[in-house]
Amino acid sequence: MIFCFSGTGNSLYAARSLDTDVISIPQVIDRTDLHFRSERIGIVAPIYGHEMPQMVKAFISRATFETSYVFLILTYGNRHANAVELARQVFGDAGKRIDYIRTLLMVDNFLPAFDMKEQLALDKHVEEQLEVIRQDLAVRKHGFEEVTEADRQAHEHYLQLVGHQPATVWADFSFTARCIGCGLCTKVCPAGCIHLQKHRAVRNRKNCQACMACVHVCPEKAIRINPVLGFREPDPQTRYRNVHVSLSDLVHANWRKALPEEAEKEESSCVI
Ligand SMILES: Cc1cc2nc3c(=O)[nH]c(=O)nc-3n(C[C@H](O)[C@H](O)[C@H](O)COP(=O)(O)O)c2cc1C
Numbered sequence: 001m002i003f004c005f006s007g008t009g010n011s012l013y014a015a016r017s018l019d020t021d022v023i024s025i026p027q028v029i030d031r032t033d034l035h036f037r038s039e040r041i042g043i044v045a046p047i048y049g050h051e052m053p054q055m056v057k058a059f060i061s062r063a064t065f066e067t068s069y070v071f072l073i074l075t076y077g078n079r080h081a082n083a084v085e086l087a088r089q090v091f092g093d094a095g096k097r098i099d100y101i102r103t104l105l106m107v108d109n110f111l112p113a114f115d116m117k118e119q120l121a122l123d124k125h126v127e128e129q130l131e132v133i134r135q136d137l138a139v140r141k142h143g144f145e146e147v148t149e150a151d152r153q154a155h156e157h158y159l160q161l162v163g164h165q166p167a168t169v170w171a172d173f174s175f176t177a178r179c180i181g182c183g184l185c186t187k188v189c190p191a192g193c194i195h196l197q198k199h200r201a202v203r204n205r206k207n208c209q210a211c212m213a214c215v216h217v218c219p220e221k222a223i224r225i226n227p228v229l230g231f232r233e234p235d236p237q238t239r240y241r242n243v244h245v246s247l248s249d250l251v252h253a254n255w256r257k258a259l260p261e262e263a264e265k266e267e268s269s270c271v272i
């Protein structure tokens with residue numbers, strides 16, 4: 001059993017590559033009963049500013065796992081810094097067991113710094129990394145990827161750059177007049193932050209996870225990323241979704257307002 005959070009499909013693809021039983025965290029986070037039992041339980045999630053998304057942290061603190069093996073895979077695109085150590089701390093603070101943590105380098109979907117065309121041209125050896133993880137999980141390997149002093153310093157440097165603000169600082173978007181009201185952004189938002197008002201998308205930033213799923217999915221490129229801390233996105237015309245993950249997969253995983261069957265019905269009438 002693997003629990004997953006994914007904005008653009010990297011973590012969803014990794015989760016599916018490691019297990020057939022994948023449960024989307026956005027689909028269960030509102031349940032009162034978060035007790036799960038399985039021979040092994042995993043979590044796959046991206047890192048934002050070297051940390052797990054807020055929703056994943058909340059899930060770890062609220063869920064109870066009846067299992068003898070818990071693992072965590074953190075997908076990232078460029079620099080993981082001390083993400084493994086910070087994640088261990090989240091499990092420790094929640095009083096939860098964690099047996100294995102490893103990072104997984106994939107396409108970097110962080111639009112304020114990366115050009116998606118350039119990212120897609122890089123071979124990050126994802127399959128080879130997944131194979132190593134598969135082998136580790138097969139023997140229930142215990143251990144945590146090493147964190148160096150340079151990793152800790154990289155995170156410290158980042159915290160200074162952002163003035164110790166949470167990663168949601170990056171989710172500064174404008175929903176522009178290009179919006180045609182197709183509703184896709186409302187369906188891929190894992191936090192249910194976006195709704196349509198008079199055929200235009202409107203966001204309530206309160207629970208935003210900064211996943212950027214909405215920005216990446218918009219067929220009209222109607223969601224503009226505002227410059228934050230001097231970062232201006234290199235190419236507002238290129239967007240990303242993991243090649244192994246369909247739009248329908250993302251909607252099923254992230255749409256907070258509908259049951260999967262309803263999502264499927266709506267999907268067929270979506271303009272993309
Ligand atoms: C707001 C934000 C912050 C990010 N911060 C980092 C980071 O600190 N280091 C890094 O290597 N990648 C970072 N990334 C890239 C993602 O972790 C990476 O692309 C991940 O695989 C995306 O997973 P997903 O497709 O499942 O959403 C960030 C992405 C976003 C949207």
Ligand code: SF4
Pocket residue numbers: 175178179180181182183184185186200201217218219220221222223
């Ligand atoms: S995906 Fe883009 S065009 Fe569609 S509703 Fe959202 S902002 Fe508007």
Ligand code: SF4
Pocket residue numbers: 007171188189190191192193194203207208209210211212213214215
């Ligand atoms: S509003 Fe956009 S960035 Fe924020 S959680 Fe929803 S999809 Fe992600």
